[in-house]
Amino acid sequence: MTEKPRLSARIAAIAESATLKVDAKAKALQAEGRPVISYAAGEPDFATPEYIVEAALAATRDPRNYRYTPAAGLPELREAVAAKTLRDSGLEVGAGQVVVTNGGKQAVYQAFQVLLDEGDEVLVPTPYWTTYPEAIKLAGGRQVDVFAGADQGYLVTIEQLEAARTDRTKVLLFVSPSNPTGAVYAPEQVKAIGEWALEHGIWVVSDEIYQNLTYADDEDGVPPRAVSIVEAVPELANQAILVNGVAKTYAMTGWRLGWMVGPNDVIRGAANLQSHLSSNVSNISQRAAIAALTGPQDAVEEMRRAFDRRRRTIVAELSKIEGVTVPVPQGAFYVYPDVSGLLGREWGGATPATSLELADLMLEQAEVAAVPGEAFGPSGYLRLSYALGDGPLLEGIQRLQRLFG
Ligand SMILES: Cc1ncc(COP(=O)(O)O)c(C=O)c1O
Secondary structure (H helix, E strand, O other), X not given: OOOOOOOOHHHHOOOOOHHHHHHHHHHHHHHOOOOOEXXXXXXXXXXXXXXXXXXXXXXXXXXXXXXXXOOOOOHHHHHHHHHHHHHHHOOOOXXXXXXXXXXXXXXXXHHHHHHOOOOOEEEEEEOOOOHHHHHHHHOOOEEEEEEOOHHHOOOOOHHHHHHHOOOOEEEXXXXXXXXXXXXXXXXHHHHHHHHHHHHOXXXXXXXXXXXXXXXXXXXXXXXXXXXXXXXXXXXXXXXXXXXXXXXXXXOOHHHOOEEEEOOHXXXXXXXXXXXXXXXXXXXXXXXXXXXXXXXXXXXXXXXXXXXXXXXXXXXXXXXXXXXXXXXXXXXXXXXXXXXXXXXXXXXXXEOOOOHHHHHHHHHHHHOXXXXXXXXXXXXXXXXXXXXXXXXXXXXXXXXXXXXXX
């Protein structure tokens, strides 16, 4: 009798999250007592603002929150998300067009589950966030990479999208500000891409989780708006899903609260799926999210300013290393230097040929952790998160300056 594989082919094909892997390795070395400075984490280092924590504490004492609630989310939160969508994405939606999810990650997963049939193609601007390929694959979709390197500021053009389009193209993944590059599309670029998608009947899954974290060129300037694709092209609303959440803006990664917004049929489908998958998100987290979205936003601005300060430091210091090209990120909290100029050269007895090997060398020899470009697409890049304290942030880059000096 031929033995059956223990795992399904579908699950066996899933790659471990490379970003979590690097972070785990850095944490293991730290636990051994090594002074590792890690730029690997994808989360703010701040505490969740106090008024949000207070709302959650009150929620734990309220028996209304002890039971199952509607799978798609508490009505008050869905209202608050609809108001936020109008405020920040310029799209008027009803509360019925919102599904509250366990983080933006579940919203990404559900968006592809709802839209894709076997073999449908998804255009993915590359470098891309590590979860997209797996979510697309699990939905039976086929990912088509559209690569934009440092020389074009990591922004794809209409010409590139058009060259990648086929009869099977169903969805464009759009993310601005981007993880891993921090790139933000200008309003006119968003409009052009939205019009192109509309013209060809292509759905857009727009990941807006970093939309509140953008930075001006001048320290005291007004930060640019990351204009939503449905604000730039309102007619696209009937073929667009917006993905968002409180994790990055409110330093709430551990609370697991995100959402998706879309046309009624899509949202009904996603809510049905979620009703069999995970049901409602923890009511405590939902109450906390209501406070986050409807409360004072001063803490958000304070965190944004801190990220901006660190962004300036890391860009300036990395740029001093010969062989490293650093496009200036305008959003999120990542910098994505092109490090191909460091490859194939000898550093401390080793000659890294890829960014994966370079990242290993940095960890071994300088005790600095960063995620190699291979996690997000082609080799030759590193992702460094600047969501860490000013002191370690500077020290880690100084270690790299010495290693590559
Ligand atoms: C681009 C992007 N989208 C979505 C998410 C999902 O975040 P969460 O599931 O924590 O809400 C992340 C988190 O790293 C992200 O970087």
